[in-house]
Amino acid sequence: MTVRASFDPADPPWLRASAGAGLLGPDGRPGPTVFERIGAAAAEHGAINLGQGFPDEDGPAWLLESAARAIADGRNQYAPGIGLPALREAVAAHQHRCYGLELDPGAGVLVTAGATEAIAAALLAFVEPGDEVITFDPSYDEYGALVALARGTHVRVPLESDGDRLRLPVDAVTAAFGPRTRVVVLNDPHNPTGTQFTDAERELLVTLAERHGALIVTDEVYEHQWFARPHAPAAAVPGAFERTLSVSSAGKTFSVTGWKTGWITGPPELIQRVRAVKQYLSFCTSEPYQLAVAGALEDDRGWIEDARRGLEAKRTRVLGGLEASGWRTLTPEGTFFILAEPPAWLASADDPRAGETAALALPASTGVAGIPTTAFMPPGSDVFGRSVRFAFCKTPDVLDTAMQRLKKAAP
Structure with a gap:
């Protein structure tokens, strides 16, 4: 319900x-x-x-050594608020290599203090009092906290059983969208259920978001922990990119959750608005970790x-x-x-x-x-x-x- x-x-x-x-x-x-x-x-x-x-x-020893080397080399002061060019370029290359997405590393990639900050900055940037934000239950508790901070309305749609997997309930999802829908948050692969959404499910959300003028924020921190099929981001659905902000991080991918090195990608005009909020949350994240993660994204050595x-x-x-x-x-x-x-x-x-x-x-x-x-x-x-x-x-x-x-x- x-x-x-x-x-x-x-x-x-x-x-x-x-x-x-x-x-x-x-x-x-x-x-x-x-x-x-x-x-x-x-x-x-x-x-x-x-x-x-x-x-x-x-994570891998060579990754940890890379961060330690950057610290020893004196890379210990503030990084640029948008993130180091090396990491932004590595993220853009990763998105193109893995998913065929074309990003401007100078304006379409923003480095954040983990995925948590990226989601926070995105929701606080776009949700106004009375706006509705749709999520799919069971869901990460950060989403509800942030919607409340923004004085929005949290619309929670539970997933439903489909034999041996869970799925988006088409009728309930369609009914959840309305004139006040501002953002739909898609966590894919989905914590805590382990669901990977299908092409048809992503296409449904894109169609509904376009119909109602809503943005899509994707939480893709488990993008490389897939088992049913290779991950496919919502931003790659035809017609989705211009209204989609994609979030991920190095924490789950490289087993360094404490590094809190994440990113949000999308159209430059949307990223610029997210950056306007993010710069007053953490301003920047650790330069040594950014350098290490940039190298790992460029060549993960099979990790x-x-x-x-x-x-x-x-x-x-x-x-x-x-x-x-x-x-x-x-x-x-x-x-x-x-x-x-x-x-x-x-x-x-x-x-x-x-x-x-x-x-x-x-x-x-x-x-x-x-x-x-x-x-x-x-x-x-x-x-x-x-x-x-x-x-x-x-x-x-x-x-x-x-x-x-x-x-x-x-x-």
């Missing part, structure tokens, strides 16, 4: 942001997130935390494909382990994540929020932690309430130990 969430304009920004991200407690004040509660329980019980979506291994294949093998490992312990899994088409419904020994089949019940019990009862999918839904929603998200971007030994613990705990 589509949810339209708007916020009291009299509320202070911090309260709107917390409400938009679903972080308000019963008393109307920000409380601990499910992530914090699960993390604390995992630490208390010595559980393996498969809830957080970051790798437990660093991207090797890492993708390794991740695919880990996916198979965890799917098998979960299923052996009685979990009902949804095979992800991309990303780092698997959604799974718990067995009866962890939560009742009649419990509409069985995922949350199981996730809260997991650290103590199994020594493994996951995040309930309700953390990515509107407060109180039971849609996707039965599933738990597990991250499989960990070392094989860690994953094997986690799966053994789950199997041992099963009656």
